[in-house]
Amino acid sequence: MKIYLIGFMGSGKTHWGRLLSEKLGIRFFDLDEQITAKAGKSIPEIFAIDGEEHFRLLEKEVLQTLTASHEQFILSTGGGTPCYFNNIDFMNEAGTTVWIHTPADVLFTRLVKEKEKRPLIRDLSDEQLRSFISKKYADRRMYYEQASLIVEEEPVQLEKLIETIFHA
Secondary structure (H helix, E strand, O other): OEEEEEOOOOOOHHHHHHHHHHHHOOOEEEHHHHHHHHHOOOHHHHHHHHOHHHHHHHHHHHHHHHHHHOOOEEEEOOOOHHHOOOHHHHHHHHOEEEEEOOOHHHHHHHHHHHHHHOOOOOOOOHHHHHHHHHHHHHHHHHHHOOOOEEEOOOOOOHHHHHHHHHOO
16 A cells, blocks of 8 residues: 655644554655655755756656555655656555645644744744745646645544545
8 A cells, every 4th residue: 555645744644644654554755755765855955956857757756766666655645746747646546645624723833833833934034934935836736636636624633534444
């Protein structure tokens, strides 16, 4: 079983991926961590030095390598992963994609507290952050909606998440 968690920044993909991994005894990977390990640079450094196109190509490569080299896993993707190079189609064919669909107001509440840890939004005012979430979310929604499963409950509950994945 290959489970790909997709959704917007701050939706809880890494948090829920780790909990699912522990509960199910399936290995967990965070795609961003795997990319930084391969590149030897942080994601902000990759963007600044090599550009977004290089990052997206690296992201696709790491995604495909992880998928090919493991029989089962839970993978937390980056917020933009499904939106490039037909990655959403690739993930849907290889396993089960789960969109953690988090309302924009909840994303804002979470992200405003995490600005310092997130280079893309670190320097945004609260108003700019709301606008950023609104625009990016609108751009990405069509990709997220292609997920095999959609989890819309807020807050997410681990047992219900497991039930959704195994009883869809």
